[in-house]
Amino acid sequence: MTALDTTPATTAATPAGPHAVTRAWRALRSSRTALVGLAVVAVHILVALLAPLLTSYDPIAGDASQALLGPSPQHWAGTDQYGRDVLARVLYGGRYALGVSVAATLVTVALGTVVGCAAALRGGWFDDLLGRVLDAILSVPSILALLVVVTALGTGPAVIVLAIAVVYVPQVVRVVRGAALAVVPMDYVTAARARGESTWAILRREVLPNITDVVCVEFAMRASWVVLLISSLSFLGFGADPPTPDWGLMVAENRTAITVVPMASLAPIIALATLVVGLNLAADGLAKAWGVDRIREGS
Amino acid sequence: MLSFTLRRLASAVGTLFLSSVLVFLAVQALPGDVATQILGKDATPDAVAALRQQLGLDRPAWERYVDWIKGALHGDFGTSLVSGKGVGGEVAQYLGNSALIAFVTVLFAVTGSLVLGVLAGLYRDRWPDHLISTVSLVGMSVPEFVVATVLVLCFSVALPWFPAVVLYGPEAGVGQLLPAVWLPALALAVVMAAYIVRMARTSVIDVMAGEFVTTARLKGLSTWRIVTRHALPSALLPTLHVIALNVAWLAGGVAVVENVFNYPGIGKLMLSSVQNRDLPVIQAIALVSAVIYVVCNLAADLGAMALNPRLRTRGRTR
């Protein structure tokens, strides 16, 4: 058989390009759910960035004479008990929620990915011990841990980011470890081991490229949880300090007046819910498009 | 089978031990100890030191840890800095009230979500699936305080069926609390069910695509029999752990909802003790939550053993 074998395989039904970005984009385009979700999130980010252009009202300064107004041409969503424009507060409110959530999620997922991969690759006593410690952390309710940290160290954004990382890293580690464990027994990892490659090189070259999809989905998913947790914290009065515009805080402030000015409570609720729905849709869509939904659900 | 149970038990005890150490260390790491809390900011250093000695806070940390654990094993968690009562009794009282909510929540959330999840899985990509999946997606996207607020709006304000807030203290009887249980339980059940529905759906789809289900189909069995006898036992396995995690989550998850309804449960106690920096109470709640978490996971593992003959028959010879 001297002729070179050039026949393309029939199994290659999906003409995947060699680059992860093209692959990701193709998966995205094929999933309407993911596109819708990401679009919703993008709108939220834009609104938060452009808030000063979208409203002329100050989200913090109130006008007592304008308190508790219903929706009107001047105040589309009415005003709250201090006479602050609800719409302005909702538009600005995304800044705090998104800023803190994105930072917290980034830290959490990055840390969780490194530790999870290391646990899967090293195995042995390291994996066992880590599993125990993570289980112990998970056994304390996240809201309690968060409350204690915040009361002790203050409610600054940096503190909240760190506290969330501590609370959610164990869960990310579990998911990533699970995904990495599916890759580690593969023969190409074994081949790299037989070559004598370092753990770090195996992680970077062989394992990470094969779990990027899981990590991305985990990011979207975890971001939605973080947004929920931060808003709950604010609602309980342990998060954003008044008068910072924040959705959770707004609901807490205006809840008692819900029969008088329902929009003051509903507007932040809608904003919050759409953001989280968007994140969840993105996570769902991506997971389905990449076929990683099974690994994730177990978390 | 016995060895599996024993090993699992030992591991549960190990986790509990680690959690207790973690909780103890975390509380130690907080700025200000019990003595400074009691005496306030303006106390002289001498007074603080004297109280420290009196409370035994000057002893090494490990000794205090051992004391704490010894007491905890007998139900003695020290005295509350706020009420001056025994922490053990106080936590038990609030916990009992929360258990009422938790029981109703788990009952409705677990049964309801399993039925819905299995339905969605069986009708994959058809309208019942789309409906159930969309509702559960919204359920997990809306924070508990929002669900609670909306429920109050609907069933206390618009239709005055249930009380919007509880007016009783922690010592209220079951009869007094019972009317106030339903709305918090419903709010929690919505959030909890969302996750279980999704897991149940995924694993049903997974199992229904398995070869043994195809074999059962090609045997000419009815769909009902295939689902109940062949698919469900395997499909419930992964769902069990998600149920356990969610039940354990209730220990902390009740905080927000109880606060909305002013319900005198463990979540309310948690909040007020954090606000008052009532360290012994915080420590006790954390430990109790850890116990709940470990017990739930243990129950899930033992349940999995009952469902999975591979685990059950391990060790039996071929």
Next chain:
Amino acid sequence: MTSVVSVDSLCVAYRSGGREVPVVREVSLEVAPGRTLALVGESGSGKSTVAATLLGHLRHGSRVTGGRVHVDGRDVFALPARELRQLRGGTVAMVAQNAGQALTPTMRIGRQIAEAGGEMPVVDLLDQVRLPRPAELARRYPHELSGGQQQRVAIAMAIAARPKVLVLDEPTTGLDVITQRGVLDLIAALRDELGLAAVLVSHDLGVVAHLADEVCVLNAGRVVEAAATRRLFTAPQDPYTKRLLASVPRLDDPGLAVVNEAGERTVRARAAVPDGAPVAVAASDVTVDYGSARAVHGVSFAVRRGEVLALVGESGSGKSTLAWTLAGLRTPSGGTMSHEAGDLGRPAPKRPLALRRRVQLVFQNADTSLNPRRSVGDAVSRPLRFFGTATGRTDADEQARRLISDVRLDPALADRLPAQLSGGQRQRIGIARALAGEPDVLIADEITTALDVSVQAEVLRLLDDLRRERDLACLFISHDLAVVRGVADRVVVLRRGVVVEEGPTEAVFGAPGHPYTRRLMAAALEPDPDAPGLPEDTPEWVDAAGTDGIWTDLGDGHRVRHWQPVNTPVAEGVS
């Protein structure tokens, strides 16, 4: 109408990315009562799809685009749901490929069989498929049975309701050769006993020759040839059938079979190992443990440069463990392994780089041996750079392309991802990657097991070429005796981690000395309907090594481990 199954220009297609991809095109066939028809073809030929339509079953996303399927006079795809259910199991029953996954893991097998209907008590059915202690077995769960037992249970389930037609989808794939022989004999016996019509799906021409009355050869969804079994095997008409038949290695080939486009086969004489070739790698008394279980028990061998040594055995014989230990992926718990460049007793990370690169492993499954996210060129150039064979990135890429063309592939494939290559192409890339270290010892761990027979022939040919060109010492691991016969110079037969026989290939195949070797050879199925059955009854035996020596030497390096016959009644071939 005399035929019990009749398929009339059946077309099946599945939807993929908005397009309809045909998988079965205009297939027609008939099966008369009591006859066995085999559907033969390589992967992707549509043979399993056709078989499943007899039960009115299509995979998710597939649909019938034309034609009809009649079973017992009924149009299967026109039946209402209720009657289709009665047809399944009652009239036509299926034995699936992998019984381990086809049985419900959470149900006792007795209940699963009872569910299939029929009046026969479960115990009688289990007895009928020659399973021992049926009453006790019925109370077991599937995972408590061996692979062969699971397959017998699946068969019992299929015949429970006394169907007229039995569909067998690769019924013995994945079973060891002796177990396979037992299951096939059982199927043949039951078929004759119950007067069943059978449709057998298989890629294994040996199985087909053994069992079928008629054969239907499928290629890319079309029937290319249909004939009575004997005629098809003796005088194939279609070039594809000819190539397929010629590609199957035979137990009596004195060398490697080479097949040309027209399907003519020539046997290439084995390259002689030059006298005085140095020993490249030697193992002495090697023992490997997994926890408390001993996988390899005191195995010794040596491979010279330019020589191919085959390790042969069933699953659990420890042959792959031995290969991985040699490659440095397991640590032996006893014995020594050495290479001319150093000690191989240590795991790979602790071996010096120069030694590591000289012993290279090629993996069994080409699907998992290449990183799906990296181009195949990258897979080959990485070891080039890692081992320092290449000096820079461009040099590595250039050398990688040269290696890819060395394994008879177009270097332009270097930019592709593994998923865009066929199984055979991937396996060649795996070989190219192993060659990148410029090894003198190549360990080939079941490298052709997952490949179709025509692709297998090409890969074997490549391996044979490479060891000539590069003077490689090659350790060839396989469960397939016919494949070994074509490529190996010497053979080592392993059973449960112990060597029972070793020697030059001709000597071992010509006069196997150990009853286990004999039984292995007797169980191997030749693609020839006239092949003799079990040539002799191999005696039941026990190991007798130790008391007075271990080996019986037959000369020329051919030696057999001591054994002695036992006089217990021969059990039916139950695994």
